Amino acid sequence: xxxxxxxNWRPVILLKIVGLPFGTLGGLSLKRCYLxxxxxxxxxxxxxxEADERAESLVCAAGWLLSTLPDRPTQLKGAGAKxxxxxxxxxxxxxxxxxxxxxxxxxxxxxxxxxxxxPIDPHTLNTLISxxxxx
Numbered sequence: 001x002x003x004x005x006x007x008n009w010r011p012v013i014l015l016k017i018v019g020l021p022f023g024t025l026g027g028l029s030l031k032r033c034y035l036x037x038x039x040x041x042x043x044x045x046x047x048x049x050e051a052d053e054r055a056e057s058l059v060c061a062a063g064w065l066l067s068t069l070p071d072r073p074t075q076l077k078g079a080g081a082k083x084x085x086x087x088x089x090x091x092x093x094x095x096x097x098x099x100x101x102x103x104x105x106x107x108x109x110x111x112x113x114x115x116x117x118x119p120i121d122p123h124t125l126n127t128l129i130s131x132x133x134x135x
Contacts, residue, residue, distance in 0.1 A: 002056040007036035009045060009054060010069055011093035014084060015101060027112065028105040032098060035090070040065045044083050 016029040034045040042064040063082020
């Protein structure tokens with residue numbers, strides 16, 4: 001088993017706006033992980049994988065070729081999507097940024113479920129009115 005602990009692994013947030021058929025937005029996909037470059041090949045390691053456990057058998061090629069690992073928010077575009085789809089934002093990791101997007105994702109999921117089950121309930125409509133006023 002070849003170890004990859006020598007690589008510069010960066011904690012990141014992967015953020016993707018999920019699109020549904022017919023151009024409708026479906027929500028957020030949010031994931032924490034570690035990324036590193038081996039040559040120009042982008043490698044992906046699960047968030048739960050400790051630094052000393054990152055080896056070829058547990059790390060995946062993400063399907064992207066990059067000359068440098070992004071150190072600022074970057075959207076992956078074009079061909080090459082395998083594990084990380086095109087259109088995904090790679091954000092530098094911080095607990096506070098992850099908490100914001102996690103709360104937003106949970107809230108959007110709850111709202112969509114509420115609309116699905118109670119579309120004309122006064123609580124649903126009041127929530128939609130409040131949301132539309134702040135947006």
